[in-house]
Amino acid sequence: MAGRRRRRTDQQVGVLRGDGRREKCCAQKRGECVFHGILPRMIAGPTRPHITCTQPISWNNRQLRDNRCMKRNHASEVRPSGKLGLHAPKRSPKPSGPTVKGLCAMPSSRLLPPLSLVTAVATYLTGEAEPTWTPLLGGRTNRLWRVRQGARASVVKLYDPSSATLLFPNDPEAEFAALSHLAPRGLAPEPVAQFDSPEGPVVIYRYIPGRAQDAALQDLATLLSRVHRADPMPRCRSLPSGSAAVIAQTDAILAQCRGRPSPLHNLRRAVLALPEIASTRSRLIHGDPVATNVVATPTGPVLIDWQCPAMGDPCEDLAIVLSPSMQESYRGEMLSEAEAAEFLTSYPDAALIKRYQQLAPHYHLRMAAYALWCAETGRSPDDTGMWHDLRAAESALSSAQA
Incomplete structure (x- = not known):
């Protein structure tokens, strides 16, 4: 027609x-x-x-x-x-x-x-x-x-300031400073601009062709060690370290939770009975090195999403990588015992690995509390992650008491 x-x-x-x-x-x-x-x-x-x-x-x-x-x-x-x-x-x-x-x-x-x-x-x-x-x-x-x-190609990141949490800040100025500090070393994307728009803070950086989650655990361990050996970043937030500081963070998270699962509090009492681990010299850390924040490229892995950098204990980064709740959330599955051991043995600092193993019960307890808070605030669909980290904390506690 x-x-x-x-x-x-x-x-x-x-x-x-x-x-x-x-x-x-x-x-x-x-x-x-x-x-x-x-x-x-x-x-x-x-x-x-x-x-x-x-x-x-x-x-x-x-x-x-x-x-x-x-x-x-x-x-x-x-x-x-x-x-x-x-x-x-x-x-x-x-x-x-x-x-x-x-x-x-x-x-x-x-x-x-x-x-x-x-x-x-x-x-x-x-x-x-x-x-x-x-x-x-x-x-x-x-x-x-x-x-x-x-x-x-470039990446434009529009920030949501309300999404910051007790463990993971969301700071555009810190991210741009980290990119500027680490891009020349091949550890982060090249920064382009950071500014405030009518819609919120914005950071622009060069797009890195590659795939997240494809980086091998050995490469990730080596990459994190390079970050931890980098020069201190000026005007970077400082994190307290040591077992007492991790327990204090755990208590601050639990104070914002409505639920009080008895296994979590029973484990907290057992962790408090462990010998205290002193603070250590602060080094540059990524703060959120989950699988989706590591891009595999032909020249080696690169870390993205630098909105939580800090000067603190490098064990913090290892704890995020080895947290079962974070693995389940960002990888879709947990690391096996063999994979976790492979990651630790690939990190080229035996003294730091020993320190992490001493602090592992504290870190898993903290991540269990954080997973509970995420479930209660709707950031995760249920409290499965809490139980994953509680079991990991119990296993680490048994090793520490042996």
């Missing part, structure tokens, strides 16, 4: 056009896209991004919460996963102007960069090529995008 609009095929993708008009994506036509219909219209302006839906199959809520299939890519850029039966559709014609790529199944609040942020970032990322914004889903605390201009 003359004048009738041509029907789009199932392999074509939906586009939220610059003038605010919206076309249905193929999954929305089939009734499978649960989020595409809530993409907001972009306000008028010359730098209005186009929103391109590049994945027509939606995920259920459990898969969106876990996000485990997406952790493996650096800061986890979304790619099709055969495990979920996803397929890559044909691309629609490339629109002009800045583009934002992402999943139609991704909540719009995480997908879209605010227009004021796009405008502010353009001041620091200049070039002839039009920028393309791709959501990176690895960040649980802050919002991340990869911005590509021609052959060069």
Whole structure:
């Protein structure tokens, strides 16, 4: 029929056009896209991004919460996963102007960069090529995008100041200082800019091609030892060390918890009966070296997400790597005893390993309290992580008492 609009095929993708008009994506036509219909219209302006839906199959809520299939890519850029039966559709014609790529199944609040942020970032990322914004889903605390201009790509991190916790600060100034301090040594990405935007604090750094969670445990141990031997970082927060300081942190976390599981408090009394471990000389630590914060590159692993650096006991980093609750949360599975032993034997400082083994009951107890707090505040779905670290604390306590 003359004048009738041509029907789009199932392999074509939906586009939220610059003038605010919206076309249905193929999954929305089939009734499978649960989020595409809530993409907001972009306000008028010359730098209005186009929103391109590049994945027509939606995920259920459990898969969106876990996000485990997406952790493996650096800061986890979304790619099709055969495990979920996803397929890559044909691309629609490339629109002009800045583009934002992402999943139609991704909540719009995480997908879209605010227009004021796009405008502010353009001041620091200049070039002839039009920028393309791709959501990176690895960040649980802050919002991340990869911005590509021609052959060069950068990461834009928009901070959520309210997400800081007792154990893990979320400091953009500290991250930018750490990148500036460590990038020349090959331990961190190259920093570009740090500024306050109308949407919140922002840090921009160069994107590192590679995959998270692919770094071998031996390489991670060597990488952390290089960080711990680095020169002190000026104007960096200082962490107290020693067994008394770890117990004090545990008590501060428990003071914010409603529940009081008796196994946790019974274990606390047993840990307090151990000989006190004195403080030690402070060294630079990452503060959050979980698996998704280590990117494997052809030239060796690199640490990302430096929002929690500190001058403190290097055992703090080892404790995060060896925490079962952190392993389950970020790797999807816990390290075996053999893998944990491999990591420790690969760290080139026998005296520090001995100190960690003495403090292991204290660290696991603290992480159990933190996992309980996360469960009570909705940061984790249940208190399984608490029980994982409690069992690890009991095992470490038995070794310390032997």
